[in-house]
Amino acid sequence: MKVPFVHGPGDLRLDEIDAPVAGPDDVVVRIARAGICGSDIGYVAMGGVAGPSDRPVPLGHELAGTIAQVGEAVEGFAVGQRVIVNPTTNLIGNGGPEGGFAEHLLVRGVADQAGALLPIPDHVAFEDAALVEPLAVGAHAANRSGAGKGDRVAVFGAGPIGLATIINLKRNGVDHIVSIDLSAFRRERALVLGADAVIDPRAEDVADALKRLHGTAQSWFGEMAATSRYIEASGAPVIGDILAMAAPGAGLCVVSVQKKPVQIDFQQLLARELTITTACAYGDEFAQMLDLVGSGAVDVGPMVSHRFQGGDFLAAFAIASDPERAAKVLVEYS
Template sequence: MRAVRIHGVNDVRVDDIEEPQPGPRDVIVRVRRCGLCGSDLGYIKVGGVAAPAEAPFGIGHELSGVIEVVGADVVGIAPGQRVVVNPMGDGNGIGAGLPEGAFAPLLRVSNATLGGSIHPIPDHVDWDAAALAEPLGVALHAVHRSGAVPNDRVAVFGVGPIGLGIVFFLKRAGVSSVVAIDRSPQRLDRARRLGADHVIDAASEDVAAVLGDLHGRADLFGWPTVGTSLWFESSGAPSVLPLIVGMAPFHARAVMVAVHHQPIAIDWKMALGKEMSFITSMAYPDEFPEVIAAISEPGFDADAFISHRIPLSRFDEALAIARDVGHSAKVMVACDA
């Protein structure tokens, strides 16, 4: 079968490999859709997860599909079930340095358990919406970690797929003032579609001035501040976190979701004076059931997240589109085409 694998630094190929075979505690999933993630782009650039890998490995971890084969010792999972896969569940690391990756027609999930790595989805949820479960899990976990409450005044920097998910779940939680900030008008339009109360084009607008107009202004020890109480950094731009510290008011919370590959200098004297809280958020230890409930609701707008749908046979094209962050959101790959 054809499968996308990384062979080295900036060396990604669609290889012919043997179909996976299940052990007694494994299942085989026939993959219908798999989303391209910023992590995938990072792994390609590095040639591995944190350093170049010694052997080729598969990528792809945001998937939906059908249970094809079930190992003899697996309980509660049956062929034909429509599912999403938690790639970190049951000790797996699908698409993150192990041989298995989901940009392939078939995927082995090791030590599979119901509610661990395998989560059933309702029949009415289409494959594209279902494959959003993993990135939406990242977004929901960030919102959970933030402690967001309805009267928070929130700024979300970077509304790629994760930032869009954060906007979606903040509004779903009843937060009354959510501002999306990005340099892409197309992504800002998507944030509006998902309920953002205001958007700021950082390429053409003064972010501090607009936030001050929206959330109010104050002065602390001679530092001008805005009234934004909760900040999310999901852009990955090195300038954003220092900007947040500079604008934040007393007792502001800042949630770091984006992966920064280089150290960032922070004015810790200012952060100390403001008694800021810095929260980091990664992955989705418990979020899959709540995400599946959200995407199962009538009216869930998967198209607000998905900008392109490309067959696996044109993976190079999908990769090029995903790298154009100004004009793409989630790029969804059809692994059955």
């Protein structure tokens, strides 16, 4: 079977590998849907998870499928059962030896790792189940930001993680959410998924727009936007700009991968008592998002913009790499 591997910066290839066989503690999942993540795009750009690697790096960690093989020591799972894969257990598609953009995926050590696989409710489609992983990242970012009732939040970036964060901020009772993105396509999706307003940073100054949308706060530093929480989900070099516009007492949560080191003026943080938090992956949110999708309380369908067959993976990746045209791109395996 052909599986995408990163061989160096900008070097993505489809390599032929053997289909996996489950050991006593393992499970093999026949993949039905796999989502392309912004981190996949970043890994290709950098040549690996944290820069060029000494070996090819497989991709794919947003996964739903059906169990094809079960090791003799594994309990609680059966062939034919539909599951989602928690990729954090084996760093699947994140530097580990396996990646999920494949017809079959080996999930190692399921016998000893509770939560490596979660059963998909019968009424939940594979497409929705494959969105659980990015939804969990967004839920973790929303939770780590501390935003809730009474807060006015600005989310930078309306890619899949930004959209997932908006969904969860709305669930957490945030009063007003503004989405900031260069792409009109993505701004429209943000409004559908819960944003109250959007800003095109090419059309107006973001700080001035936030003053208009969130009101102003008077401080020693003059009139500033009364935005109480900022979330950086774009990966663009905007952290310095956010800190410069943030009013005293505001908080910033960074959930994006920053491709270059970021300089921070700690005098600004000190004088205005700003708080910086980061959010990486998820904990209990993974199972919680499966419950959310199963409940039908939120229509997550608008997160998906494109669908491709597995044989067209390179075309799918090219579309996913274009923020002007894509949100979540799903790859389907028969």
